[in-house]
Amino acid sequence: MSDNGVNGTNGANGSGGNGLGALALVPKAEQKQTLKDFKTDQEVRWCPGCGDYAILAAVQSFLPELGLRRENIVFVSGIGCSSRFPYYMNTYGFHSIHGRAPAIATGLAASRPDLSVWVVTGDGDALSIGGNHLIHALRRNVNLKILLFNNRIYGLTKGQYSPTSEFGKITKSTPMGSLDAPFNPISLALGAEATFVARTIDSDRKHLQSVLREAAQHKGTALVEIYQNCNIFNDGAFEPLKDPQVRDDVTIRLEHGQPVVFGKDRQKGLRRCPTGGFEVVNVADVDPSEIVVHDVHNPDPSQAFALSRLDSPSFEHTPIGIFRKVERPSYDELLRAQVEEAVAKEGKGDLAALLASGDTWRID
Structure with missing residues (x-):
């Protein structure tokens, strides 16, 4: 697996890192697959121009690279525009209930190690009613993506502010401006000790797919935040990151083992502040050793967290790429080991006998 954080091209049968562990038990397809194999006969129904179309196409194009049986890939969603995703994937899928997709996916991944389990959710679904389920899936390190x-908006319910909407956001539900401080999903995930945390953009297909490759092969929970444009209720929310005139000056592309530099001429860089954060400097004005080198494998998440705090509603400096990728035993493998130990000590067990054991009463 490539270690640059965004350019890995290793397939499901590759070696290195913890990629083998994530997919080792998932059966491989007998024949080579293509994008068409992952498309369903369902009409894709999002608003014309929605960023979800680009993400769907990127996922359908990337999955054949894994070489996995479609019957052993599962997409679980909650409620929202993004949650229509399972209908359009020719795999198994579950359109579940509001905010509960991580909980349902946890049960699936823990009981079926032969599955590649994916959760598709939105900022409202995951961070409002589903916030509790999200953080516990992350801290447990369940083997799911x-x-x-x-x-940054509620699209399905027609334009109310969401947990990631910026302070002062004027919407149908906040006509005088939102009073809520927004969640930063990357900071939240790092605070929950997630082992894989990344951010990408719907319109940057090459970057999006490279992050997906790394996430698919990560053993444990991988959270990928995807900036996605809602052209009906929040159009242009991420325009600075897409505008060719300014995107290079505001987008920081993180690459493992490389100095954190950016700008059209890579003239800007990040330097550590005495307070623990970062400051933007001109590369020509400082010693090269002062420029921060990105390390996704650092067990201490403080540097990754500081990078996540650079993002702001104005997108003055926005990092994209992989923030953190560390190894830790996954919840499901620990659970299986515990079950095996119990069976070795107590025997396989009999569920019917267990239910009928102890005090029982007969009601006539």
Whole structure:
């Protein structure tokens, strides 16, 4: 697996890192697959121009690279525009209930190690009613992949402010401006000790797919925040990151083992502040050793957290790429080991006998 954080091209049968552990028990397809194999006969129904179309196409194009049986891939969603995703994937899927997709996916991943389990959710679904389920899936390090579509608005319910909407956001539900301080999904995930945390953009297909490759092969929970445009209720929310005139000056592309530099001529860089954060400097004005080198494998998440705090509603400096990728035993493998130990000590057990054991009463 490539270690640059965004350019890995290793397939499901590759080696290195913890990629083998994530997919080792998932059966492989007998024949080579293509994008068409992952498309359903369902009409894709999002608003014309929605960023969800680009994400769907990227996922359908990327999955054949894994070489997995479609019957052993599962997409679980909650409620929202993004949650229509399972209908359009020719795999198994579950359109579940509001905010509960991580909980349902946890049960599936823990009981079926032969599955590649994906969660598709939105900023409202995951961070409001589903916030509790999200953080516990992250801290447990369940072997599943969470794609969090962030458009900073409630789209399905017609334009109310969401947990990621910026302070002062004027919407149908906040006509005088939102009073809530927004969640930063990357900071939240790092605070929950997630082992894989990344951010990408719906319109940057190459970057999006490279992050998905790394996430798919990560053993444990991988959270990928995807900035996704809602052209009906929050159009242009991420325009500075897409505008060719300014995107290079505001987008910081994180690459493992490389100095954190950016700008059209890579003239800007990040330097550590005495207070623990970062400051933007001109590369020509400082010693090269002062420029921060990105390390996704650092067990201490403080540097990754500081990077996540650079993002702001104005997108003055926005990092994208992989913030953290560390190894830790996954919840499901620990659970299986515990079950095996119990069976070795107590025997396989008999569920019917267990239910009928102890005090029982007969009611006539």
